[in-house]
Amino acid sequence: MHPDRFPKVNDVILAEALRQLIPVAEFGVRALKTTHAVGPFRRAETVLEMWTRQERGRLKKLGGPLPRFTRFEGPFFEDPANPEPGQIVPG
Numbered sequence: 001m002h003p004d005r006f007p008k009v010n011d012v013i014l015a016e017a018l019r020q021l022i023p024v025a026e027f028g029v030r031a032l033k034t035t036h037a038v039g040p041f042r043r044a045e046t047v048l049e050m051w052t053r054q055e056r057g058r059l060k061k062l063g064g065p066l067p068r069f070t071r072f073e074g075p076f077f078e079d080p081a082n083p084e085p086g087q088i089v090p091g
């Protein structure tokens with residue numbers, strides 16, 4: 001593949017991609033039920049929020065509102081030290 005065949009990507013396009021993918025990624029985090037999946041998810045939320053705050057009017061450049069802050073509470077994550085029967089704990 002030739003790199004000149006792809007369109008140039010700017011920061012607005014990357015921020016819009018994060019805005020659209022964060023809600024999709026939330027489903028993946030909930031399906032995996034591990035703390036390993038939360039780190040990259042939180043970084044994406046933080047990067048998008050930082051981008052919108054760096055310059056006035058950036059939020060208006062996006063195709064919609066920012067995703068709501070997602071909370072993962074309660075017994076959501078399984079305890080690797082105390083696995084339930086049938087639980088696969090990554091090693």
